Amino acid sequence: MRLNWILLPLALSVAAMGALAEDDPQRGGEIYTTCAACHGAQAEGNRSLNAPRLTHLAPVYIVAQLQKFKAGARGGSGASESARQMAAIAATLADDQAMYDTAAYIATLKGGVSVATVEADPELGASYYRQFCAACHGPAAEGNPALNSPRLAGADDWYLLAQLQAFRGGSRGSHPQDRTGKQMRAMAGVLPDDAAVAAVVSYIHGLGQ
Ligand code: HEC
Ligand code: HEC
Structure with a gap:
């Protein structure tokens, strides 16, 4: 019983640390070098590759789309060639944290105004x-x-x-x-x-x- 009272604060602080795990834009920047080939260094997009600008999007939407691409709910069978290309890239992202980190990095970019x-x-x-x-x-x-x-x-x-x-x-x-x-x-x-x-x-x- 006594032991539990000693361990409880430790367990709580470990849980709190997990909840507070922050997105890491620096790690996201390393991942983004792959993305830049199509979406551009400032995520301004590249029409000739059908790759859109990403800077106006909220990180939560970017992550949701990456999850869908990875799961095949977007870019699976019946999808356009462009969407299937993007799904193949999303499949290389290790986990959700990699997606959050990349989205946090994209939020620091300035893609400019589209014509x-x-x-x-x-x-x-x-x-x-x-x-x-x-x-x-x-x-x-x-x-x-x-x-x-x-x-x-x-x-x-x-x-x-x-x-x-x-x-x-x-x-x-x-x-x-x-x-x-x-x-x-x-x-x-x-x-x-x-x-x-x-x-x-x-x-x-x-x-x-
Ligand atoms: C080979 C080129 C290519 C690479 C590399 C690439 N993308 Fe894409 N991405 C695309 C294309 C093309 C689309 C448009 C898909 C469609 O038409 O549905 C797209 C769409 C997206 C979308 C959906 C945007 C929206 O508004 O619907 C997100 C988010 C995205 N990419 C993020 C990324 C991230 C993050 C990376 C790097 C991990 C990445 N992309 C790497 C080509 C690429
Ligand atoms: C019932 C709510 C709702 C209404 C009304 C609605 N949308 Fe959407 N729209 C959504 C949702 C949800 C998504 C995200 C889809 C996803 O997760 O793939 C979306 C996505 C989009 C996208 C894709 C953007 C991107 O970057 O991927 C476009 C373009 C769009 N909507 C345009 C429109 C237009 C134009 C209208 C009016 C004709 C409209 N929407 C009406 C809910 C709605």
Whole structure:
């Protein structure tokens, strides 16, 4: 009995140390050298490789996506060539801590502002956005972690377009274990046509400027 009272504080402090384990951006920086080949030294993205900028994303979303890529819930069978490439890289990450560390490093980078490449009617896009998207992604596309909804402001327009088309075509968000992807897939389907998709993308891109 006495022994337990002596050991209890020790057990508690060990538990506290575990809970306080901090993400290590320096270790993340070492891991990120692999990522930089495609996403760029400042995570500014590289369109010719279909690799998006990452700097606008919250670390929690980056980790969630890396976990999905590693588990095959994103980038598995039926996915695009780009997503499968990314899944192969995520599979090389040792564990969740490696993902948290890399995300913490990405948060220190400055990818700059992305230039507009999609020409469409942002006014039309605004009305679609308010009607169908703002409830989850926020009025300024700032994201809502409580709804697992990522920030969209600051993303490349070509990447937003490609992902919306991937959701609509079912190459993203179809895996049975991709719960959040399935939610988004249903929402991408409410946009009536390609012109509406381009319009909403053009509006979102403007929010990030
Ligand atoms: C071989 C090139 C390549 C490398 C190396 C690579 N990526 Fe990617 N990454 C991609 C491509 C291409 C996509 C887009 C996938 C898609 O279209 O669904 C992507 C997507 C992502 C996404 C999803 C972003 C979003 O908003 O959906 C994250 C997060 C990510 N990569 C992080 C990383 C990290 C961290 C590393 C290093 C451990 C890394 N990537 C290495 C090519 C690469
Ligand atoms: C019910 C909530 C909800 C609504 C409404 C919604 N989304 Fe999403 N969206 C999500 C979630 C959750 C994700 C993350 C999916 C994942 O984890 O793969 C997401 C992801 C995305 C992505 C991928 C971003 C990235 O970097 O990977 C885009 C683009 C997107 N949404 C655009 C839209 C647009 C445009 C609309 C309106 C037509 C919309 N969303 C409406 C919940 C929603």
